[in-house]
Amino acid sequence: MNPKHQLTPEQQAWYDKACACVDKERLRQLNLDLVNIHSPTGAEKEASEFMSRYMADMGLNAKYQPVNELSGNAVGELNGSGEGATMLLYAPIDTHLEGSEEDLPMVGDELRDDMRPQGYLRDDLVIGLGSSNPKGMVSGLAEAVNAVVDAGVPLKGNIVLAFAGGGMPSMVPERNNYGVSTGVSYMLTHGVTADFGIIFKPWYEVYHEHPGMCWFKVRVKGDMGYSGIPRGTPGFRSSIVPAATVIQELEQWLPEYTKANTSDQIAPEGWIAAVRSGWPHRPAFPAATTELFIDMRCNPHQTTSDVRHQFDQAMKDIVARHPEVEADWEMYASCPGSMTPEDHWIVQSARSAWENQEGKEYPGAPMLSGQTDAAIINKLGVPLVRVGYPWIGDADVPEEFAAGLGGMGVSNIGDMVAPVENIIYSIIDSMTRTRDEVGV
Incomplete structure (x- = not known):
């Protein structure tokens, strides 16, 4: 582990307390609630408004940022003492499918349950359109901040928790050609900014390069x-x-x-x-x-x-x-693609969080090619690291959902806990220090 990112005893106590506040039931319920709010690309207004209210209830200074009559972003800010940096925690909120007969036959002969915007629970699984990507990502980040708030961690920096529409690599002509990072581009050119940040996506890895x-x-x-x-x-x-x-x-x-x-x-x-x-x-x-x-x-x-x-x-x-x-x-x-230098504070913090969780040196990430909003966020001036959670395809998945990409609609809540704790680690590592300490 990078010695700069070894938590002090005081930080370790805050980390342990915040991890103890992670509530799997709260995480599961938010994930399910979001699946039941349909948010296809270009029509994310209802989901973003819901998350704005949810963040306000958490105690954040939250707002809905409208982009047009159908879409907008959710932004919440948790302010520290003012001595520290500002950290962006980000995930998109739109689904890649319409979740209706319109998707046939491109998704297959029929709409499976993981392709429908009606969620249900099966043991530790949340099943429904987008329950893993993006609704699980949104829920995971919200739970990390919820736990930090519940633990009363004294922050020096500010956390910006943000979710945007138009994040899927698609363009929807009937909805203002929304997609390809439309929402987050609007967000970052209309008042939302940060010194560095984390994007939460599938795969339990750490990426500083963004395709x-x-x-x-x-x-x-x-x-x-x-x-x-x-x-x-x-x-x-x-x-x-x-x-x-x-x-x-x-x-x-x-x-x-x-x-x-x-x-x-x-x-x-x-x-x-x-x-x-x-x-x-x-x-x-x-x-x-x-x-x-x-x-x-x-x-x-x-x-x-x-x-x-x-x-x-x-x-x-x-x-x-x-x-x-x-x-x-x-x-x-x-x-265009983008990257954050490998030695940047937030990249090293994310690696240290992984190493702390797994008890071993990070072995390096496998090659990938999955394009995300990270590329444009980095280009617009916010150094960003991509971290994530185990992709459901890497574990046992119900046979009826195993073929193909599907609706990215099977979320394993148990697999989300360690990644959420890793986000908490980077929050405490970065937001309980001064700006000088984190290099900004």
Whole structure:
């Protein structure tokens, strides 16, 4: 453990008292209550208003920060004596699915219980849309601060507990194109700030590097045709068949992109995520254009322009080797990666918290590529570390929820206790010291 982050006897007593105040039932109930408040991307108003009231009841100076008529953020501040730094504790609050028949068949043949915004309890599990991600993250951070308040820890610094909408890597056209860190970008450009912070996400690890993301659209060209036309008829070219060639070529190239751009903690993946062509209700007329949508992640040292350049070169090579392919492409959304120096106070505090909990040296985090609001929070000036809780897929999970990502809707409350205690450790390590002591 870094000696700077070894708790003093007085801090250790505060830590022990706060950990004793962690209330699993309170954590479970908040998690369940949040699942029952539907908050798809771009429509988080009710959930954020609920969390604003919840934080006010905790004793925080809390407010609902409206962004538009459908969405807003929840921000609560717990003020210390004024001698210390300000620490952001953050999680998004929106779910990645609509939780309705609208999601079919993209999520599978039916909506499972972990994909529905109606929660229920099964032993130590909370089941329902987003119960793990993001509702478990919100609940875990709230419980950490609740325990610190209940323990009466004398803070020198300020804690900003914040939850924003639009955190999922998606854009919802009917809701102001919300998504890709819309809510937290608004939050941090409208009065909310901190000296450093923690984002709570899945995986019981410590990350100081935060992946970025670039989205590309490829349009493969052909001619609108008629299904009764014989193959080879002059003037008719399928757009779908050459699109299949592009798909196979990109699938060969994307792993090479990952290898070429791997950094300390980030192995940036790329996936062909969607294909669109033609009219399902008019299959007699094959379409003139087939569109491919690709999500590519990037490491903190890449610019989004560099990612675009690499994609441009790959597509130019594909087209040059396949004369039958006519295509154009564009990058239509992007969020750069970012990082906090590994020796930064908050990174070392998070590692020390993990080591204190596990009784051994932190072995280093496995590579990841999951993009979060951390990337933009860091870019907007708040040094951030990502910590988390065991992903339900790493443990025994009810068989009916085991396949695929699902609704990220199985939360194990028992597995949340140690990560919550780690958050408490970093709060006491950082917020019971002066600004000079934590290097700001």
